[in-house]
Amino acid sequence: LVNELDRVVKVPGLSNIWVPPIRNRLDMLATGIKSPIGVKVSGASLADIDKTAQQIEQVAKEVPGVTSALAERLSGGRYVDVDIDRRTAANYGLNIADVQSIVSSAIGGENVGETIEGLARYPISVRYPREIRDSLERLRNLPILTASGQQITLGTVARLKISDGPPMLKSENARPSGWIYVDVRDRDLSSVVADLRAAVSSKVKLMPGLSIAYSGQFEYLERANARLKLVVPATLMIIFVLLYLTFRRFDEAALIMASLPFALVGGIWFLYAQGYNLSVATGVGFIALAGVSAEFGVVMLLYLKQAVSVREQQVGAISVPVLEDAIREGAVLRVRPKAMTVAVILAGLIPILWGSGAGSEVMSRIAAPMVGGMIT
CATH class of the missing domain: 1.20.1640.10 (Multidrug efflux transporter AcrB transmembrane domain)
Known part of the structure; x- marks a missing residue:
């Protein structure tokens, strides 16, 4: 059945790992890895981690017994950075907490109450309408009312820009890390891990500050x-x-x-x-x-x-x-x-x-x- 699924299900950019849900949950609870074998790359630079993880992914696919390998991508996330100008904000009688409160509540939303409809309860969230916060320029023009009654815009007291970053970030031993998921079939885990370690050691050159750890069922x-x-x-x-x-x-x-x-x-x-x-x-x-x-x-x-x-x-x-x-x-x-x-x-x-x-x-x-x- 798995071989037939592998033959039929081929999605570009995706890798197949056929793990039953209960086993998936047990592996996750026991080892922290959803696949039989996992490789964790830890370091300080996200770019170096991402590059090394993709190299290990390619090396792992060549190891006998490995049916699929997939490295998490640490790039592709888009973030709006709000860099508050402390001096300008102070001139208007605002501190960092005031500006952050406006950003979190007016843009992100804040629960102000609750409505009860029969047995169901729904939170009431208040924030600016989407049409005045759906672009960077409109975010800069968001109105802010100061304590002295002045009406200014968010762009007056903060610099807004869009930056790239990880869609999700994991940490291991207080260090950012990227994980590579490896699925194994028709071969014992210990032999695959031994060959994988040897292949990674010989073909992947670690940059300064990076470390590699192997995790999965084989640890037991x-x-x-x-x-x-x-x-x-x-x-x-x-x-x-x-x-x-x-x-x-x-x-x-x-x-x-x-x-x-x-x-x-x-x-x-x-x-x-x-x-x-x-x-x-x-x-x-x-x-x-x-x-x-x-x-x-x-x-x-x-x-x-x-x-x-x-x-x-x-x-x-x-x-x-x-x-x-x-x-x-x-x-x-x-x-x-x-x-x-x-x-x-x-x-x-x-x-x-x-x-x-x-x-x-x-x-x-x-x-x-x-x-x-x-x-x-």
Whole structure:
């Protein structure tokens, strides 16, 4: 549907970003950016910000995975500047506040009351008619009544001119900023952001006083990756310590830890088959998979040790053939309960994997490593 819309909807000067309204609102509340990736250019000069933002827009469009990029334009606004002549205004007994009050109320309008019509209330606003304030020359001729009763014009005490400026101005960390909105499709955000940063660094030369910041959903992934770099090793260490406390032997604890990659490999292959990218949700799934895999290893080792102990009581000395028979017997005894456990876990997770609806995207990625790991 999005591809078809992109093909049909082509408006010169506009860029398509297809974001559902709820996701748009969540992104805006969480990151301040309405698109998956945003680039913020901050500085002191609006002209420099606008020029750099447009350069980044062109560079971003060339990054693989970027479907559209749009830089806000900081020019195009037209403003009427009223520069008050303090000395002349003082000669007529007017101060800055008096002239500003006339400009804001007589030109902009001022609410003087309220009318009630049934259940509706409407404000009553008073200002000069449009026909005497719709041009710069007529604004200069607006009448002003001084405290001494003199009638002068606005042009007598102020210089009026039209100047260019931004239609809307954003600030970030107390500095004016321009934003570039970047939409991504068919590629993970982290890779796109890495390529975007490299492209901007090599192709866009920043002017003195400008700085660039990247924002969007990938910030959460970066923070989560930094946290997972601590959580995953800590989880494996805790598992190893618990195994040592169970068996009181480092070699048996290491043996069970060595079985974890066999489960993790299955989870990785299943993610690849499903077309899922590594994310926070898949990281949680792999942590859960490591715990279940360690439990499987513990139960298997206990069965093997029990089989060897029973055979040792039967024959006395343990030879290599007897040990092999004992290991084979203990493993076979464990096949049925392991198969039942795997079947129960798969039966519980496959519906989550196939489910749809709110939250299914996250839950399916948590369940996917468990499903692949249980199979292997």
